[in-house]
Amino acid sequence: MAQLDIDRLSKFIGGVEVLKGIGFQVEAGELVAILGASGSGKTTLLRLIAGFEKLDGGEIRLGHELLASPNVSKPAARRGIGYVAQEGALFPHLCVADNITFGLRRVERKARFRVAELLALVGLQGHYADRAPQNLSGGEQQRVALARALAPAPRLLLLDEPFSALDAGLRVETREAVARAISAAGATAILVTHDQEEALSMGSRVGVLQHGRLAQMSTPQVLYHRPVSPYVADFVGDAVFMPGIAENGLVHCALGALRLVTSVSGAVNVMIRPEQIKLGLEAQNGMPAVVKRVAFYGRDAVLTLGLKNALAADVTARVFSQAVPPQGAEVWLTVEGAVLAYPAAVSIAGAETAMV
Amino acid sequence: MVAAPRRPNKGLLAAGVVIATLVLLPIGVTAVNAAASGWDLAVALLWRPLTGELLENTLLLIGCVTVACAVIGTGTAWLVERTDLPGRKLWGVLAVVPLAIPAFISSYAWLSLDSSLFANFWGAFLVVTMSYYPLVYLPVAAALREMDPALEETARALGNGTRSVFLRVVLPQLRPALLGGMLLVALNSLVEFGAFALLRFRTFTTAIYAAYRAGFSGAEPALLAMVLIVLCIACLVAEQLVRGSARYGRLARGTRGKAARYALGKWALVAPVVLAGLGVAALVVPLGMIGYWLTQSGSAATTVAASDWAAVLRASWSSVQLGAGGAALTMLLALPLGLLATRYDGWLVAVLERAAYLAQGVPGIAVALALISLTVHDLHPLYQSHFLLLFAYAVLFLPLALVSVRSALLQAQLRLEEAGRSLGLHSLAVLLRITLPLAAPGLGAAAAMVFISVTTELTATLLLAPIGTQTLATQIWADTSTVAFAAAAPFAAALAAMSMFASWLLARRFGAGSVLSLSHGAV
Numbered sequence: 060m061a062q063l064d065i066d067r068l069s070k071f072i073g074g075v076e077v078l079k080g081i082g083f084q085v086e087a088g089e090l091v092a093i094l095g096a097s098g099s100g101k102t103t104l105l106r107l108i109a110g111f112e113k114l115d116g117g118e119i120r121l122g123h124e125l126l127a128s129p130n131v132s133k134p135a136a137r138r139g140i141g142y143v144a145q146e147g148a149l150f151p152h153l154c155v156a157d158n159i160t161f162g163l164r165r166v167e168r169k170a171r172f173r174v175a176e177l178l179a180l181v182g183l184q185g186h187y188a189d190r191a192p193q194n195l196s197g198g199e200q201q202r203v204a205l206a207r208a209l210a211p212a213p214r215l216l217l218l219d220e221p222f223s224a225l226d227a228g229l230r231v232e233t234r235e236a237v238a239r240a241i242s243a244a245g246a247t248a249i250l251v252t253h254d255q256e257e258a259l260s261m262g263s264r265v266g267v268l269q270h271g272r273l274a275q276m277s278t279p280q281v282l283y284h285r286p287v288s289p290y291v292a293d294f295v296g297d298a299v300f301m302p303g304i305a306e307n308g309l310v311h312c313a314l315g316a317l318r319l320v321t322s323v324s325g326a327v328n329v330m331i332r333p334e335q336i337k338l339g340l341e342a343q344n345g346m347p348a349v350v351k352r353v354a355f356y357g358r359d360a361v362l363t364l365g366l367k368n369a370l371a372a373d374v375t376a377r378v379f380s381q382a383v384p385p386q387g388a389e390v391w392l393t394v395e396g397a398v399l400a401y402p403a404a405v406s407i408a409g410a411e412t413a414m415v
Numbered sequence: 416m417v418a419a420p421r422r423p424n425k426g427l428l429a430a431g432v433v434i435a436t437l438v439l440l441p442i443g444v445t446a447v448n449a450a451a452s453g454w455d456l457a458v459a460l461l462w463r464p465l466t467g468e469l470l471e472n473t474l475l476l477i478g479c480v481t482v483a484c485a486v487i488g489t490g491t492a493w494l495v496e497r498t499d500l501p502g503r504k505l506w507g508v509l510a511v512v513p514l515a516i517p518a519f520i521s522s523y524a525w526l527s528l529d530s531s532l533f534a535n536f537w538g539a540f541l542v543v544t545m546s547y548y549p550l551v552y553l554p555v556a557a558a559l560r561e562m563d564p565a566l567e568e569t570a571r572a573l574g575n576g577t578r579s580v581f582l583r584v585v586l587p588q589l590r591p592a593l594l595g596g597m598l599l600v601a602l603n604s605l606v607e608f609g610a611f612a613l614l615r616f617r618t619f620t621t622a623i624y625a626a627y628r629a630g631f632s633g634a635e636p637a638l639l640a641m642v643l644i645v646l647c648i649a650c651l652v653a654e655q656l657v658r659g660s661a662r663y664g665r666l667a668r669g670t671r672g673k674a675a676r677y678a679l680g681k682w683a684l685v686a687p688v689v690l691a692g693l694g695v696a697a698l699v700v701p702l703g704m705i706g707y708w709l710t711q712s713g714s715a716a717t718t719v720a721a722s723d724w725a726a727v728l729r730a731s732w733s734s735v736q737l738g739a740g741g742a743a744l745t746m747l748l749a750l751p752l753g754l755l756a757t758r759y760d761g762w763l764v765a766v767l768e769r770a771a772y773l774a775q776g777v778p779g780i781a782v783a784l785a786l787i788s789l790t791v792h793d794l795h796p797l798y799q800s801h802f803l804l805l806f807a808y809a810v811l812f813l814p815l816a817l818v819s820v821r822s823a824l825l826q827a828q829l830r831l832e833e834a835g836r837s838l839g840l841h842s843l844a845v846l847l848r849i850t851l852p853l854a855a856p857g858l859g860a861a862a863a864m865v866f867i868s869v870t871t872e873l874t875a876t877l878l879l880a881p882i883g884t885q886t887l888a889t890q891i892w893a894d895t896s897t898v899a900f901a902a903a904a905p906f907a908a909a910l911a912a913m914s915m916f917a918s919w920l921l922a923r924r925f926g927a928g929s930v931l932s933l934s935h936g937a938v
Contacts, residue, residue, distance in 0.1 A: 109568070109572055110571075110572075111568050111571070134571075134576070135568070135571040135572055136571050136572075136573075136574050136575055136576050136579075137574070138572075139574070140572060141572060141573075142568065142569055142572035144565035144568065144569055145565065146563075146565070148563055148565035148566050148568070148569045150566060150570075150584060150587075151588065152587040152588055152590075153587075161570065161573050161583075162572075162573030162574050162575075204569075207569075207573070208569075208572070208573075211573060211574065217572075
């Protein structure tokens with residue numbers, strides 16, 4: 060039995076259907092990440108589960124209990140669902156300990172029930188208890204917000220882009236601390252984000268929301284290596300697309316004859332991850348190309364490559380920074396591993412217009 | 416960015432010292448006059464039943480008015496900002512308009528409705544509450560708007576119902592705005608004179624006026640004025656403390672959603688009725704009674720001077736002239752202080768600025784009496800001169816102007832001026848091409864606020880206006896005092912129209928909050 064069961068969820072805002080029949084389950088103890096661009100409906104989904112808004116169709120069940128349907132709406136205050144807002148939303152008039160115990164009964168508040176334990180859980184030292192929220196860094200505020208949400212032992216924890224306001228270094232550190240705390244607490248959680256790296260690294264499963272529909276929900280590995288559509292492929296990572304003809308498990312395209320992951324045939328749209336494209340400096344059996352631009356990132360570099368033998372568009376390749384050829388260099392391209400291909404009618408643009 | 420402390424030039428500093436001294440002059444004169452009575456007389460004058468009665472009257476009224484304003488102001492703000500109340504935009508505007516109607520005009524209206532029913536504590540309570548609840552409404556509504564909705568949502572997710580969310584999350588964060596607004600109400604009620612005098616309710620201000628009229632030596636009015644000044648300054652200091660210590664910075668910096676609105680449900684019918692009742696008491700009665708008396712022929716009312724339109728025009732013109740003159744003199748005194756406060760550091764600058772704000776704690780009646788006692792003998796040419804009246808206005812409204820001047824000058828941030836200098840502009844060009852264009856709207860707003868405040872000012876005008884000068888305010892006062900309600904009506908209509916129109920212009924240009932500054936000490 061799934062902990063959270065969401066079935067055919069639909070929601071209209073101002074006459075526009077922002078959620079169109081969303082359905083998925085979350086198992087107890089699981090952390091599911093929902094990834095979506097702004098306007099995809101991901102925050103609305105979270106607010107419906109929390110009970111801040113009413114749904115127009117479908118059902119939300121937690122355990123065996125019906126929380127919401129078009130006729131039923133259990134008040135947010137009685138759902139027992141923890142919520143961590145975008146910037147933490149710590150109560151500015153209360154110290155850290157009073158924030159953490161806010162959702163507890165009066166006796167427990169007086170006794171500062173579990174404050175030290177929760178602070179330790181989110182990786183903060185005990186002396187933080189008496190600090191004012193104003194004196195915490197953004198990352199510390201998020202940790203306290205998490206401790207506050209965990210304090211009443213919620214049946215489900217919702218995290219609404221909790222790291223988006225933090226700067227890069229702090230984001231990774233806070234993300235790791237939060238992931239540790241959630242798994243140590245054994246909490247069931249849903250994380251909503253627009254950051255694919257965050258979703259892939261934190262979620263045991265990741266769902267991609269596209270214009271109010273759940274385009275795909277699977278493990279991070281499957282999502283990255285076998286996206287169901289060009290849109291998902293492009294959204295969860297960098298992707299190179301090019302036309303090709305598929306037959307007998309091979310696809311013929313500007314980069315040669317490549318092995319296919321799935322069995323399709325006919326005109327296709329080939330998707331290759333930039334890190335799959337390998338560079339050789341001598342004429343082997345690869346495709347000749349010229350390095351047009353180099354974007355150096357330190358750990359690796361992204362090259363824009365113009366293919367010589369074809370009218371094909373430029374491709375990008377991600378290579379280790381140790382082996383970056385200079386601009387203008389001639390290189391030979393090969394593709395490592397199998398590639399994905401989608402029926403040619405579905406281009407990225409086509410997918411989007413088809414959805415709208 | 417920490418800029419090196421800059422030393423002001425000597426001329427500007429000297430001007431600042433002179434201005435601050437002039438502004439504090441009335442407090443000094445009052446203190447000297449009070450001290451001149453000697454200890455024994457002072458004790459005898461203050462330690463008698465009359466003082467006790469005044470203190471009781473004043474404090475009881477202020478307590479009731481402040482609490483009533485807090486409840487009404489917060490309730491209205493909550494309904495307008497946080498519920499699905501139909502027509503809430505309109506209600507929001509109606510909640511602010513009373514600020515543009517001087518309390519003595521409201522008391523004229525209620526008094527002319529029934530002169531026996533309202534000439535007592537309850538009449539005074541009603542009039543002052545209806546005049547000043549916007550002082551709570553405006554800051555509380557702004558605080559509600561600024562509050563991060565995620566706080567309330569988080570509290571709900573943690574198991575709190577609507578009532579509990581309000582008590583545990585909303586109210587604690589409203590506290591600075593609410594307390595600040597309540598102290599403004601208290602301060603305004605303390606210095607209110609016209610409304611109480613017309614309603615024959617005895618407070619410190621009316622007693623001071625009576626003592627002065629009865630021709631007592633300077634000692635008694637000065638002693639009572641000193642007590643009043645102490646009470647006012649206590650309010651002022653408390654307000655500053657509330658503002659300084661309890662302002663919770665917003666933690667979130669980024670985007671935030673719109674605040675949730677609560678469904679009124681079964682209250683959807685009750686709330687508009689309550690608000691409508693409030694609107695009737697605060698606006699319909701004052702404006703309606705003026706309209707009613709306008710249609711009554713002069714003979715129907717006990718007229719002193721038959722109201723002719725030429726007199727109304729003359730009085731309007733006087734009011735406009737005094738308003739313009741007062742605004743000009745006030746701005747002239749506010750600019751050097753504003754420049755000092757925004758462009759230079761140092762203890763002397765800080766002291767000068769504080770001194771100017773302290774003047775808010777001096778009621779109009781105390782300023783007027785101090786200036787009279789100063790000029791009646793020693794500087795007689797100034798006594799009952801237009802200049803003295805304008806100076807009184809400048810003292811009264813300098814703090815108000817200074818706040819706007821200060822924020823206007825801050826609009827032209829230092830780094831913009833530095834950018835100008837790096838582009839090769841010399842100091843005068845920086846002033847003309849960067850500072851003033853950026854500050855101009857704010858300076859205009861400051862002048863407009865002073866103009867409105869001067870035209871609706873009654874107390875100092877009454878005591879200091881040269882013989883033969885009648886303004887709209889003094890004419891309303893004279894006619895109402897002699898129960899000539901119909902005669903007062905055209906003057907009241909002209910003043911209310913002028914004040915409401917100017918306030919509307921101000922609010923449209925600078926937001927509803929700017930109207931808040933029209934109250935005494937609301938800076």
